[in-house]
Amino acid sequence: MASRGGSTRGRRVTGASDPQQQRRESGPQTDKGQQRRDQLLEAAHTVFERKGFVDARVADIVAEARVAQGTFYSYFDSKDTIFREVCEIVVERMMADVAAATVVPREASMRERIRAGLRGYIEVYRENARMIALMEQVGTFTPEMRETRLHVREAWLAQLERVLKRQQADGIADPTLDPFMTVQVLGAMADHTCYVWLSLGKPFEEEDVLESLTTVWARTIGVDDSTSWRTAAGTAPA
Structure with missing residues (x-):
């Protein structure tokens, strides 16, 4: 789980004169330093998944990374800081x-495309269910953690909003919908359904989940029943 060189994610800019804080803010200056920082991020990811956020300690992270505790503080100022960056x-x-998981034939219908996108989301959610559950849990602790939870959610929703706007411009989706609020609602539907199913353990059947999410999504944006919005917009149904 390598981070990008020179990234400022998770680093607090304080303007303090503390040399160690300045090193953290400026980031690794060498390839070896970047590798060490990435090593700590990988170790933190492993520890958080194994022990959860509350029980994980900086000592556990440095033990997993096989570095000295002082090395940790050369790159991160707290467990909270490294957790936020791991989440991002x-x-x-x-x-x-x-x-990458959303592979759709060129001749696929819009409903099939929606279904493929949701299937890809489910597959990836399943692989990351433990960390997603931790984000939900930690998001209740402090304003900073709530901000992190919202930030990582908005990254996905911004992508969905761009897709919906293109579909509206192409005459595929209902142009009367508010793209921002529509993806907020649909994203919450998919996100919370997967959370109840894959994190809390509700015994849903995968095909039932996929079919229901696809139907609601397609009908909401007007793919399954476009006659009403096309007529209201003064456009003849296709």
Whole structure:
């Protein structure tokens, strides 16, 4: 789970004169330093998944990474800081993996495309269910953690909003919908259904979940029943 060189994610800019804090804010200056930082992020991911956020300690992370405790504080100022960055990296990876998992034939219908996108999301959610559950849990602790939870959620929703706007411009989706609120509601539907199912353990059948999510999504944006919005917009049904 390598972070990008020079990234400022998860680093608190304080303007303090503390040399160690300045090193954290400026980021690793060498390839070896970047590798060490990535090593700590990988170790933190492993520890958080194994022990949860509350029970995980910085000592556990440095033990997993096989580095001295002082090395940790050269790159991160707290457990909270490294957790926030791990969460952002997980979500970035999830978004890339969802795109890679969504393979759709060119001749596929819009409903089939929606279904493929949701199937890809379910597959990736399943692989990351433990970390997603931790984000939900930790998001209740402090304003900073709630902000992190909202931030990682918005990254996915912003992508969905761009897709819906393109579909509206192409005459595929209902142009009367508010793209922002529509994806907020549909995203919450998919996200919470997967949370109840894959994190809390509600015994849903995968095909039932996929079919229901696809139907609600398609009908909401007007793919399954476009006659009403096309007529209201003064456009003849296709």
